[in-house]
Amino acid sequence: MFYREAGQFKTSYTADMAIFPLREDRIGLAVIIVCAYALALTGNSFLLQAVMIPFLIFSLAAIGLNLLTGYTGLLSLGTGAFMGVGAYACYKLTTLFPGLNIVLCILASGFFAAAIGVVFGLPSLRIKGFYLAVATLAAQFFLQWCFIRVPWLVNYNVSGAIEAPLRTLFGIPIVGATATPETRYLVVLTMVIGLTWVASNLVHGRVGRAWMAVRDMDIAAELIGIRLLRTKLLAFAVSSYFCGVAGALLVFLWYGGAEYDVFNINQSFFILFMVIIGGLGSLIGSFMGAALIFIMPIVLGMVVPAVLNPFGLGVSAATIEHLRFMIVGALIIFFLIVEPHGLARLWQIGKQKLRVWPFPY
Amino acid sequence: MNGREMPVTVDVASLLAVENVSLSFGGVKALSDVSFDIRRGEIRAIIGPNGAGKTSMLNCINGFYHPTQGSITFNGERRRRMRPSAAAAGGIARTFQNVALFKGMSTLDNIMTGRSLKMHSGFFWQLLRHGPALKEETAHRRVVEDIIDFLEIQHIRRIPVGKLPYGLQKRVELGRALAMEPQLLLLDEPMAGMNLEEKEDMSRFILDVNQHFGTTIALIEHDMGVVMDLSDRVVVLEYGRKIADGTPQEVKRDERVVAAYLGLAHEGDQA
Numbered sequence: 001m002f003y004r005e006a007g008q009f010k011t012s013y014t015a016d017m018a019i020f021p022l023r024e025d026r027i028g029l030a031v032i033i034v035c036a037y038a039l040a041l042t043g044n045s046f047l048l049q050a051v052m053i054p055f056l057i058f059s060l061a062a063i064g065l066n067l068l069t070g071y072t073g074l075l076s077l078g079t080g081a082f083m084g085v086g087a088y089a090c091y092k093l094t095t096l097f098p099g100l101n102i103v104l105c106i107l108a109s110g111f112f113a114a115a116i117g118v119v120f121g122l123p124s125l126r127i128k129g130f131y132l133a134v135a136t137l138a139a140q141f142f143l144q145w146c147f148i149r150v151p152w153l154v155n156y157n158v159s160g161a162i163e164a165p166l167r168t169l170f171g172i173p174i175v176g177a178t179a180t181p182e183t184r185y186l187v188v189l190t191m192v193i194g195l196t197w198v199a200s201n202l203v204h205g206r207v208g209r210a211w212m213a214v215r216d217m218d219i220a221a222e223l224i225g226i227r228l229l230r231t232k233l234l235a236f237a238v239s240s241y242f243c244g245v246a247g248a249l250l251v252f253l254w255y256g257g258a259e260y261d262v263f264n265i266n267q268s269f270f271i272l273f274m275v276i277i278g279g280l281g282s283l284i285g286s287f288m289g290a291a292l293i294f295i296m297p298i299v300l301g302m303v304v305p306a307v308l309n310p311f312g313l314g315v316s317a318a319t320i321e322h323l324r325f326m327i328v329g330a331l332i333i334f335f336l337i338v339e340p341h342g343l344a345r346l347w348q349i350g351k352q353k354l355r356v357w358p359f360p361y
Numbered sequence: 362m363n364g365r366e367m368p369v370t371v372d373v374a375s376l377l378a379v380e381n382v383s384l385s386f387g388g389v390k391a392l393s394d395v396s397f398d399i400r401r402g403e404i405r406a407i408i409g410p411n412g413a414g415k416t417s418m419l420n421c422i423n424g425f426y427h428p429t430q431g432s433i434t435f436n437g438e439r440r441r442r443m444r445p446s447a448a449a450a451g452g453i454a455r456t457f458q459n460v461a462l463f464k465g466m467s468t469l470d471n472i473m474t475g476r477s478l479k480m481h482s483g484f485f486w487q488l489l490r491h492g493p494a495l496k497e498e499t500a501h502r503r504v505v506e507d508i509i510d511f512l513e514i515q516h517i518r519r520i521p522v523g524k525l526p527y528g529l530q531k532r533v534e535l536g537r538a539l540a541m542e543p544q545l546l547l548l549d550e551p552m553a554g555m556n557l558e559e560k561e562d563m564s565r566f567i568l569d570v571n572q573h574f575g576t577t578i579a580l581i582e583h584d585m586g587v588v589m590d591l592s593d594r595v596v597v598l599e600y601g602r603k604i605a606d607g608t609p610q611e612v613k614r615d616e617r618v619v620a621a622y623l624g625l626a627h628e629g630d631q632a
Contacts, residue, residue: 198488201487202491209466212474217464222449225478
């Protein structure tokens with residue numbers, strides 16, 4: 001491997017408890033972040049608009065769901081609806097207070113999603129697992145019904161859709177038709193990095209341990225003095241906050257507008273698959289899952305014709321689409337068989353293997 | 362020893378007094394009219410054949426079950442209903458018959474979770490992991506490291522407990538309970554399924570906890586050798602009733618105890 005932890009001694013608990021205790025990991029992370037920002041300079045607007053912006057937004061939603069399902073062990077199928085609450089709340093906020101900074105609006109809209117999430121999280125004290133999933137399904141359908149039937153949410157717009165109005169940050173348009181992909185990408189990237197940092201702080205501290213304790217053995221957690229209801233509702237609140245912000249970003253910095261149908265049950269499943277494939281209870285896994293589920297089909301859409309065309313197999317766009325579905329499906333099954341605990345575990349195992357290489361253990 | 366079967370009067374020395382506690386699930390009587398006390402600083406064993414109601418008794422003490430009748434006085438405070446988290450806040454810690462650790466978390470995190478009740482830094486600082494949150498985390502980490510040193514489990518600090526062998530899991534569970542700095546420590550079969558060496562280790566830890574930290578311990582155990590050596594006083598339950606109470610020597614000589622264990626008095630019954 002390229003690096004080992006040899007020679008890096010910790011002399012304080014604070015240093016030992018750092019989230020990235022290894023110097024090389026910290027450098028690697030810094031390089032990744034710098035590269036991510038540098039991507040905006042390439043000016044490749046397809047890459048930014050069609051790949052990176054949605055990838056980051058879905059990663060954020062996956063982190064949100066992962067906090068609930070992966071860390072606290074509460075299965076939820078209401079992710080799409082919670083994202084919708086964020087989006088509609090942000091729309092209401094920014095149209096009611098046009099002077100308010102749009103970034104603040106987006107961050108504030110998460111609180112509405114959190115409040116709704118807490119309400120629908122109340123049954124979690126009594127029911128678990130699949131039954132809780134069904135209860136959150138109620139949230140999904142009820143909230144989606146609200147998005148259609150409450151015209152106040154869309155400011156009585158006859159089309160029933162919400163549209164991102166022009167909003168600027170430091171005089172530069174970041175939301176609306178005139179905002180360039182580069183600026184929107186930079187805003188999304190910064191917010192996703194900031195919120196990921198917050199999520200990582202939470203899961204590494206007292207709160208995260210309480211969540212995992214509830215997930216692993218709720219009776220023992222209770223006997224240690226962890227209040228189950230409070231802990232579970234906090235998980236619902238924080239998770240819904242992340243999903244809500246992701247939903248607001250989705251509409252305001254990616255689509256530019258949306259109807260109720262964006263936040264349907266498919267969206268919930270989409271995010272859930274990212275979490276399961278990426279790795280339950282892992283933040284880096286949320287990014288990996290989003291990459292696998294969202295970016296891989298795009299890559300395949302480009303790679304498949306490139307591979308087939310030289311052989312004179314001029315395949316139609318529809319066939320490529322079918323092939324893409326088949327390959328993605330096969331890869332998902334492959335990854336789940338190889339490592340049911342997700343890409344994050346695969347990543348960990350790989351790192352450990354390389355760490356001791358060339359020895360087997 | 363039979364003289365002690367009187368309803369216990371709450372004296373200053375006793376940390377916990379169980380008075381006429383009965384517990385039934387539907388028609389099944391798990392405990393009927395059990396009274397005993399646990400004195401401050403002693404090791405109290407609760408023994409009895411399978412199904413005698415020992416674990417139900419512990420569950421009553423730490424608020425997991427609510428007695429149908431009778432009361433429990435802990436630290437001079439009498440109560441009939443109490444939530445488990447309230448019992449934990451009051452200073453009662455507990456280990457389980459079948460290990461109840463947080464399997465996905467490391468040894469360190471498991472024991473740190475035991476400090477939950479003592480950590481109070483605000484949610485805002487938790488979000489930032491700076492200032493008070495980090496200071497608190499470091500301070501508690503120091504305490505946890507002391508416990509890790511005490512139990513000699515430094516080498517498994519970072520390993521997820523699900524991967525540890527059974528004996529070590531039991532030890533981590535003891536560590537998690539110790540992290541709560543309890544006044545009363547309830548141990549439900551701490552040596553079940555251990556080999557001789559592991560039992561010796563565990564016995565040593567229990568004695569050390571009792572002597573160094575002054576923790577009062579109530580323990581359920583089937584290994585009579587261990588019970589007789591470790592405990593100051595023994596309560597014997599059978600079919601949910603108390604049949605004997607006293608020092609190990611007294612209990613060992615008690616006819617009803619001998620009968621309960623050898624099955625002489627209940628030839629017709631299913632043990």
